[in-house]
Amino acid sequence: MDISRNDECWCGSGLKYKKCHLVFDEKLQSLKHKGFEVPTRDIIKNKEQIDGIKKSCEINDAVLDLVASKIKAGMSTEEIDVLVHDYTVKRGAIPAPLNFQGFPKSVCTSINEEICHGIPSKDVIIKSGDIINVDVSTIFNGYYSDASRMFMIGEVSEEAKKLVRVSKECLQKGIEAIKPWGFLGDIGAVIQEHAEKNGFSVVRDFGGHGVGISFHEEPFVAHYGKRGEGMILAPGMIFTVEPMINEGTHELYVDEENDWTALTDDGLLSSQWEHTILVTEDGVEILAK
Secondary structure, three states, X not given: OOOOOOOEOOOOOOOEHHHOXXXXXXXXXXXXXXXXXXXXXXXXXXXXXXXXXXXHHHHHHHHHHHHHHHOOOOOEHHHHHHHHHHHHHHOOOEEOOOOHHHOOOOOEEEXXXXXXXXXXXXXXEOOOOXXXXXXXXXXXXXXXXXXXXXXXXXXXXXXXXXXXXXXXXXXXXXXXXXXXXXXXXXXXHHHHHHHHHOOOEEOOOOOEEEOOXXXXXXXXXXXXXXXXXXXXXXXXXXXXXXXXXXXXXXXXXXXXXXXXXXXXXXXXXXXXXXXXXXXXXXXXXXXXX
């Protein structure tokens, strides 16, 4: 779309193009002409959108804080689902997973060898020694947020503790690798290096994703890869970093009964942490964690 310097900027800010995204666009065009993959305009969030997404993230964090204060051995994953659903609705928001492409619950609860998309059930009782990922996603005033945390229940094995620790370090290192005008591949490269250095593997079938206006947007954020490759990371991009780190092989299968839950192919443990990240002019801002 052709736009002149004095036209209203395409981002919806209400500012003139020359005072908003003109320099930004010129930089992207220069990079594109050099052969780099650059984000499309629909990936870049404006101030109004960022503010709305931040409000959604505040609720999302509060939900995870509530789960952290209540989760314990003897509790069913259905009880976690009820906690998440009721608190989210009480805050005037909507649990994003509920009925998303047929998903039947308000939260994902993935235990031990379950990698992601575990479905809460009254028949699944959390016990001492379990590690569990609780993945919360929230819609507030039409804006989406997404984050997950690991919980270690009671007496957990040293192997499980190491996996949970290293998976969180992978997340932290992935976020540290995000630089404005850097590369998407830098994130996956450092995550893969740290996981494999510790004897673990990185799930390849799932990854992070753009989020904010929809539940899942571009870009796809792989948690393995090479530095200097992939899409340019431009200010205004919002996406999740959510490495799924396996104790054994990265291979997985999806439960045939529910067609949702992904499990490790070898039955060994998996651990995941997820934050929602905003790329800024001078770094990053963690919006949901």
